[in-house]
Each structure stands twice: as structure tokens, then as C-alpha cells.
Amino acid sequence: xxxxxxxxxxxxxxxxxxxxxxxxxxxxxxxxxxxxxxxxxxxxxxxxxxxxxxxxxxxxxxxxxxxxxxxxxxxxxxxxxxxxxxxxxxxxxxxxxxxxxxxxxxxxxxxxxxxxxxxxxxxxxxxxxxxxxxxxxxxxxxxxxxxxxxxxxxxxxxxxxxxxxxxxxxxxxxxxxxxxxxxxxxxxxxxxxxxxxxxxxxxxxxxxxxxxxxxxxxxxxxxxxxxxxxxxxxxxxxxxxxxxxxxxxxxxxxxxxxxxxxx
Amino acid sequence: xxxxxxxxxxxxxxxxxxxxxxxxxxxxxxxxxxxxxxxxxxxxxxxxxxxxxxxxxxxxxxxxxxxxxxxxxxxxxxxxxxxxxxxxxxxxxxxxxxxxxxxxxxxxxxxxxxxxxxxxxxxxxxxxxxxxxxxxxxxxxxxxxxxxxxxxxxxxxxxxxxxxxxxxxxxxxxxxxxxxxxxxxxxxxxxxxxxxxxxxxxxxxxxxxxxxxxxxxxxxxxxxxxxxxxxxxxxxxxxxxxxxxxxxxxxxxxxxxxxxxxxxxx
Amino acid sequence: xxxxxxxxxxxxxxxxxxxxxxxxxxxxxxxxxxxxxxxxxxxxxxxxxxxxxxxxxxxxxxxxxxxxxxxxxxxxxxxxxxxxxxxxxxxxxxxxxxxxxxxxxxxxxxxxxxxxxxxxxxxxxxxxxxxxxxxxxxxxxxxxxxxxxxxxxxxxxxx
Numbered sequence: 001x002x003x004x005x006x007x008x009x010x011x012x013x014x015x016x017x018x019x020x021x022x023x024x025x026x027x028x029x030x031x032x033x034x035x036x037x038x039x040x041x042x043x044x045x046x047x048x049x050x051x052x053x054x055x056x057x058x059x060x061x062x063x064x065x066x067x068x069x070x071x072x073x074x075x076x077x078x079x080x081x082x083x084x085x086x087x088x089x090x091x092x093x094x095x096x097x098x099x100x101x102x103x104x105x106x107x108x109x110x111x112x113x114x115x116x117x118x119x120x121x122x123x124x125x126x127x128x129x130x131x132x133x134x135x136x137x138x139x140x141x142x143x144x145x146x147x148x149x150x151x152x153x154x155x156x157x158x159x160x161x162x163x164x165x166x167x168x169x170x171x172x173x174x175x176x177x178x179x180x181x182x183x184x185x186x187x188x189x190x191x192x193x194x195x196x197x198x199x200x201x202x203x204x205x206x207x208x209x210x211x212x213x214x215x216x217x218x219x220x221x222x223x224x225x226x227x228x229x230x231x232x233x234x235x236x237x238x239x240x241x242x243x244x245x246x247x248x249x250x251x252x253x254x255x256x257x258x259x260x261x262x263x
Numbered sequence: 264x265x266x267x268x269x270x271x272x273x274x275x276x277x278x279x280x281x282x283x284x285x286x287x288x289x290x291x292x293x294x295x296x297x298x299x300x301x302x303x304x305x306x307x308x309x310x311x312x313x314x315x316x317x318x319x320x321x322x323x324x325x326x327x328x329x330x331x332x333x334x335x336x337x338x339x340x341x342x343x344x345x346x347x348x349x350x351x352x353x354x355x356x357x358x359x360x361x362x363x364x365x366x367x368x369x370x371x372x373x374x375x376x377x378x379x380x381x382x383x384x385x386x387x388x389x390x391x392x393x394x395x396x397x398x399x400x401x402x403x404x405x406x407x408x409x410x411x412x413x414x415x416x417x418x419x420x421x422x423x424x425x426x427x428x429x430x431x432x433x434x435x436x437x438x439x440x441x442x443x444x445x446x447x448x449x450x451x452x453x454x455x456x457x458x459x460x461x462x463x464x465x466x467x468x469x470x471x472x473x474x475x476x477x478x479x480x481x482x483x484x485x486x487x488x489x490x491x492x493x494x495x496x497x498x499x500x501x502x503x504x505x506x507x508x509x510x511x512x513x514x515x516x517x518x519x520x521x522x523x524x525x526x527x528x529x
Numbered sequence: 530x531x532x533x534x535x536x537x538x539x540x541x542x543x544x545x546x547x548x549x550x551x552x553x554x555x556x557x558x559x560x561x562x563x564x565x566x567x568x569x570x571x572x573x574x575x576x577x578x579x580x581x582x583x584x585x586x587x588x589x590x591x592x593x594x595x596x597x598x599x600x601x602x603x604x605x606x607x608x609x610x611x612x613x614x615x616x617x618x619x620x621x622x623x624x625x626x627x628x629x630x631x632x633x634x635x636x637x638x639x640x641x642x643x644x645x646x647x648x649x650x651x652x653x654x655x656x657x658x659x660x661x662x663x664x665x666x667x668x669x670x671x672x673x674x675x676x677x678x679x680x681x682x683x684x685x686x687x688x
Contacts, residue, residue: 047539055538058545094557124358133355133414136315136427137369138344144372159546166549169557188556193593194637196584197558205550 025221028142032150032220035143039151045144049152053114053216057160060109065164068101069093069171076172077180086182090191093172094165098195098204099260102165104252107211109164110157111244115219118149119240122223123233131224146224150216157212158205165204203259210251215244268293268425268457269314274323276309283309285481286323291474293424296451296458298468300503301478307461310478311427314459315349316340328424345373348418348456349427353434354410356402362389362413363398369420388416392446408439412446419450425457426450432464440464444471465504469493477503568595568614569653573627573640578609579663581629581638587613589642594619597640609662613640615651622647628661638663 039046076092122145125131131141169191176182195201219240226236269291276284283306291297299307312318313325316332325332330343356365366385370376376384389395392412402410411431418426428447432440448471451458462468468475469489477485477500485492485500492500501507518524578600587595595615603610615621624645631638645659 047536050539050542051535055542058542098553098557121359128353128358129351129355130357132317133349133351133357135317136344136347136349137372137417137421138341139369139372140341156542159542159549162546162549162553166552166557169553191557193586195558197554199584201550201553201558 021225024225025217028221028224029217031142032146032217035140036147036151038143039147045148046151046155049149050156051152052117053110053149053153054156054159056117057110057113057156058163060113061106061160061164062167064105064109065102065167066171068105068164069097069168069173070175071171072096072101072168073172073175073180077176077182086176087186087190089172089176089182090187091194093176094169094191094195095200097165097168097172098200100252100256102168103161103204103207103211104248106161106164107157107208107215107248108245110153110160110212111215111219111248112241114153114156115215115240115244116237118153118216118219119223119226119237120233122146122149122220123226123228123236126224126226127228127230127233129228146220150220153216153219154209154212157215158208161208161211162205199260203255207252207255207259210255211248214247214251218244218247266292268328269459270324270326272324274313274325275321276306276313276318277321283481284313284478287478287481287483289476289483291457291459293457294451294455295473296448296460296471298460298462298472298475299478300461300463300465300468300475301484302503303463305478306481307463307478308429311429311459311461314425315347315427316344345421346423347425347427348421348423350411350414350418350429350431352430353407354402354414356405356410356414356417358402360402361398362394362400362402362405365402365413366398366417366420368417373421384420385416388420389413391419391450392416393442406439408435408443411435411439411443415443415446415450419454419456422454423456425459428458428460428462430462431460432462432467440467447471465506469504567617569617569651570598571613571615571651571655571657573611573613573657573660574603574606574608575611575627575629575660575662576608577629577662577665578611579629579631579638579665581611581640581663585637585639587615587640587642589619589621589644594642611640620650621645623649623651623655624659625651625657626659626661627657629663631664 072093073089076089077086080086080088080092122131125141125145131145134141134144173187177184177187222236222240222243223233226232267290269289271287271289274284274287274289275282287310289297289299289310299310301307309318313320313332314327316327316335320333327343328346330339332340332343335343356362357368360368363385366388367381370381370384374381386395386398389398392415394409394412394416397405397409397413402413405413431443431447435443444467447458447460450456460468460472469492472489474488475486475492476483479499485495485497487495492504495501495504581597581600583597583600585597586593587597595613597611598614599612601610601612602608611627613627621642622645624647626643626645628641628643629638630641651657
């Protein structure tokens with residue numbers, strides 16, 4: 001009886017605790033936005049973060065994009081062949097990439113490459129008292145450390161997603177047209193007929209911006225909120241990857257329902 | 264201008280319901296090196312955080328350079344902090360910047376000085392701690408003692424009137440320890456600043472400080488100049504100064520009688 | 530010094546990103562080919578539109594001349610109202626006819642425009658009079674079976 005009560009109490013405490021954390025995270029996010037002025041006045045701070053979040057994620061994004069596109073080309077060809085409509089391969093590859101796989105997979109990779117790095121970096125800065133030292137020097141760590149990272153990552157995300165999609169389409173082209181021999185003209189023209197700039201491409205870019213904001217906000221908060229110990233930082237890093245992956249997939253469902261329902 | 268840079272009267276502080284400091288009185292004159300000593304977990308670091316403004320006092324008066332710390336808003340606090348330097352336990356250097364950029368950091372954040380002048384100032388500060396030649400190194404390439412000296416150069420970059428030291432001697436070899444101690448004394452004298460040193464290294468402190476406060480269980484247990492303390496017969500001070508195992512601070516954590524616990528009574 | 534190479538990398542990164550978006554917009558998407566051109570709107574009513582969707586192409590002699598903007602239902606006539614945007618470069622006579630066709634056996638459906646003979650040209654807001662709805666495969670099969678079953682007794686009747 002007592003153990004049941006205890007476990008109920010435990011669940012209740014955890015629920016309250018997570019709502020509490022949610023509130024703290026929201027306040028932290030708003031603070032980051034409010035303290036963003038300096039990031040734009042001293043844009044080289046943001047450039048540095050675009051480098052560490054974006055440029056350093058380039059390789060994994062480009063290679064993964066190429067392979068995902070090649071797999072799509074192979075699998076799509078196998079399926080379409082049974083209906084005798086191999087020419088629609090371009091449509092299949094480009095629509096799946098531009099609408100879904102580009103933004104989603106790029107964001108998942110970004111969460112595990114750049115998101116975890118952000119959490120670890122900020123967590124370590126906290127654990128080694130670098131953030132406290134900054135505050136003692138009358139420099140606000142949210143303005144100086146957090147906000148530039150936020151904007152650097154948010155700017156990088158759509159660029160990475162677009163590169164992922166473009167690479168994927170090239171991969172699909174390589175497999176479908178160059179390797180298997182689908183008609184090149186049909187591949188591109190059917191693609192162009194089916195992919196709409198505003199409906200598909202811009203919505204894909206919009207998705208990746210939303211994912212970028214979500215991943216970065218989670219990564220920054222987890223780092224800033226991490227217990228200042230080696231164990232705390234490593235746990236926070238894991239939590240960043242798990243939470244932001246879930247957030248990406250959940251948000252993707254919501255955004256897709258809004259964007260493509262009518263079509 | 265008052266002669267006292269720091270004035271603390273009847274200061275109390277509680278984390279939640281747990282009282283950490285109960286009625287502290289402390290003053291520090293300009294140009295003095297003050298040591299705050301005591302056993303670990305006795306509230307020394309909390310006191311330092313209060314002076315630095317990271318924590319707000321629960322009750323009592325805390326004035327730094329004539330400014331009452333309890334009523335400060337963020338901007339005023341940041342304004343005051345430009346006149347403070349703080350040396351953290353392990354230096355807390357920014358690991359993604361070189362030694363030079365670390366020392367230049369406060370200058371670049373708070374002033375619009377041209378880059379050549381920043382360079383001259385940084386080299387000057389680094390020279391004061393004897394590390395002008397190391398300005399190209401990254402913090403990961405420094406030894407513990409060197410990192411702390413770089414952090415000290417960074418703390419004095421804006422020529423503060425108060426420097427706070429959090430355990431500056433922890434984990435240093437005897438040579439670095441002596442070097443750091445002498446440096447604190449010399450900088451205090453040449454720059455005319457006030458230094459507050461939180462430490463439990465009694466021998467080094469008694470060698471170089473002007474005045475010592477012992478904090479134990481949230482109150483000032485003893486105070487005095489180094490000579491007074493060496494001669495003190497008060498049990499707590501005596502135990503601390505001579506590093507004895509038993510005294511007012513017991514070796515054993517409170518526990519039921521040993522025999523009972525081993526069930527030898529039966 | 531170090532900052533310059535970093536800037537260079539970020540520059541390359543941003544340029545590559547812009548190139549990727551341009552590639553997606555121009556090579557993959559239909560930007561530039563049609564959306565930017567000015568259009569005029571024409572309506573047509575069909576008894577059945579089959580699987581026609583918004584943004585489906587409108588072709589004349591196989592050339593894309595416009596796109597379906599909107600599909601509605603006329604509750605007075607119980608017919609589908611298809612709003613089409615045609616490129617202003619292409620003019621069609623007022624008595625042109627529209628029919629819904631399928632590209633390939635299972636492909637996408639599109640609207641085919643057949644030019645008429647009148648001298649007046651279609652303009653903004655006009656409605657096409659002659660339309661031919663989609664051929665529904667099930668109806669076609671049903672009709673075929675019906676015809677067969679009508680033929681069968683005749684063939685079976687002994688002379």
C-alpha cells in the first residue's frame with residue numbers, strides 16, 4: 001500500500017518537475033531572444049558559430065544526403081518498375097527529399113552532430129566556471145555565449161537541409177539515370193512538373209527553420225541547465241539528442257498536417 | 264571616500280531554509296589582503312559569492328565601495344562588477360581562446376580601445392604575472408599554476424579596485440603556491456587594490472595577508488592579524504593553525520556509539 | 530589571420546547553400562518556368578473530374594499552357610467547377626473545349642484544351658462551354674461487360 005502511494009507520489013513529483021523545467025526552458029528561450037541584439041551588432045560572433053554548427057556538419061550532411069538519394073533511387077526504381085512508370089523516379093526522389101527527408105534527416109543529423117556539441121560545450125563552460133567568470137566580468141553569458149550560438153545554428157540549419165536535398169537528388173539522378181538508365185529528360189521534366197517552388201521547396205525550407213530553432217533551443221537549454229559535473233554534462237548531451245530527435249519528428253507531423261493537407 | 268572598501272554588518276544568508284551564514288561582521292580596508300578561512304563547507308565560498316553579487320543576502324548590510332549590494336538591479340550590479348576582478352578556483356579560462364584573447368576579453372567587451380592599445384595592455388598585464396612569453400598558448404597547454412596566473416592577469420585587465428580569490432592555492436605544487444601567494448601580495452601593493460582570499464591554506468595565508476577571518480558554521484569564529492592568530496590559545500584557531508586531528512572540529516562525523524553499532528554490547 | 534580562413538569557410542558554406550536552393554528552385558521545382566508568368570483565369574464545369582488535382586497541368590497539343598488553380602463543387606448543377614490559370618502568351622478561341630485526360634494508363638490527370646474555330650478569344654473570367662469529363666475506369670469496364678452480355682445471347686441463339 002505504502003509502496004503504491006510512494007510510486008504515485010514519485011510520478012506526481014516527476015510530472016511537476018518536468019512542467020517546471022518546461023517553464024524554465026521557455027524563460028531561457030525568451031531571454032535568449034531578448035539578448036540577441038549583441039549577436040547582430042557583433043556579427044563575427046555569429047559567423048564563428050555558423051562555422052562550428054554549419055561548416056563542421058557539412059561532410060556528414062553531404063555524404064548522408066548522397067547516400068539517402070541513391071537508396072531512394074534504387075528502391076523507388078524497383079517499386080515504380082512494377083507499374084511501368086520508371087519515369088516518375090525523379091518525382092518520387094525529389095518530392096520525398098524536398099518535403100520530408102531533406103528537412104527531417106538533416107535535422108536529425110544536425111541534432112546529433114551540432115546539437116550535442118553545443119550542449120557539451122556550454123555544459124563544460126558551466127562546469128569549469130567559465131560562465132560564472134564571464135558574469136563576474138560583467139558580461140552576460142546569455143548575450144555573449146548563448147545567443148550567437150542560437151543564431152549561428154538557426155541560420156545553418158536550412159542551408160544544410162537544402163544541401164542535403166540537392167545532394168540527395170543528385171544521388172537519385174546518379175543511380176536512376178546514370179546507372180540504371182531511366183530517361184534523363186523524363187526524369188527532370190516530370191520532376192519539374194510535380195515539384196512546386198512555394199508549396200514544396202519553400203515549405204521544406206520553413207520546416208528546416210522550425211527544426212533548427214527547436215534543436216538549438218533544446219541543445220542550449222540542456223547545456224545551460226546541466227549539473228556542473230562530468231556526469232551531468234554527458235547526461236545532458238544524451239538528453240539533447242533524444243529530446244530534439246523526438247521534437248523533430250513530432251513537429252514534422254504537425255507541420256506536414258498543416259502544409260500539405262489540402263494537396 | 265570611505266577607507267573601508269567592504270563593510271559587512273550582521274549579514275545572514277540561507278539556501279532555502281538552511282541558514283549558511285548567520286550574522287557575519289567583516290570590514291576590509293583599501294590596500295589590504297584579507298583572508299577568509301575555515302573548514303570546507305563552512306560558508307566561505309558563499310560569503311565570496313555574496314560580495315561578488317552572485318547571491319543576494321537574506322538579511323543584513325553588505326556594502327562594496329559604498330554601494331549597498333542588496334538593492335542593486337542587474338545594470339547597476341554589472342556596473343559595479345567592472346571594478347571587481349575575480350579569480351576562480353581553477354582559473355576558469357575560456358578554453359576556446361588563446362591566453363592573449365583571454366586577457367583581452369574584458370577589454371574588448373567593455374572598451375572600444377584600438378587593437379594596438381589592447382595588445383599593449385594585455386602584454387603589460389601578462390608581464391605582471393610573468394607570462395608575457397606565453398601569450399600564444401592555448402589554456403589546455405598551461406599548467407595549473409600558469410592557468411591561474413593568466414586568470415589573474417585577466418582579472419586585473421580592467422584595473423579593478425577589488426579582487427576576489429576563490430581558493431587560489433588549491434592543487435598547486437609548493438613552488439607555484441609560493442609564486443601565487445607573492446603575486447597576490449605584490450599586485451595588491453602595486454595596484455592599490457583590496458584582495459579577499461578564500462582559502463584553507465593556513466601557512467601561506469599567514470605569511471602574506473594583513474588580516475584573517477575564520478568562518479565556521481556560519482559565524483566568524485575568530486579573527487585577527489597573522490601574529491595574533493599564531494599566538495592564539497583559542498582551541499579552534501589552535502587546531503586549525505597547527506592542523507591537529509582532534510579539537511573543537513571532530514574527526515568523526517556524528518554517529519551512534521561505536522560499540523552499539525558493531526553490536527558488541529550484547 | 531585565423532579569422533580570415535574561418536570567414537572564407539563560412540562564405541563557401543553560405544554560397545553552397547544558396548546554390549542548393551537555386552538548384553532546387555530552378556532545376557527541381559517549376560519556378561521560373563511558369564509561376565512567375567502572368568496568367569488569366571478561365572472556368573470550366575465538368576460532370577466528373579476523376580482524380581484531377583489542383584496544380585495539375587493544362588495542355589494543348591501536349592504543351593503545358595497553364596495550371597489548375599482551384600477545384601470547387603457547384604451545388605446547383607451538381608457539377609465540378611475547375612478554375613484554370615492560363616499563360617497570357619497563349620490565346621484560345623472562345624469555343625475551345627476542355628477535357629480531362631490521363632497521361633499514360635495510370636499516370637497523372639490533366640486538362641486538355643482543344644482549340645475551336647471562333648474569332649473571339651477567351652479572356653479573364655470566361656467559362657468554357659464544351660467540356661468532357663474524366664473517363665472513369667470502372668464505368669468503362671462496366672460498359673464493356675454490358676455490351677458483351679448483350680452480344681452474347683445473339684451469338685448463342687441457334688439458327
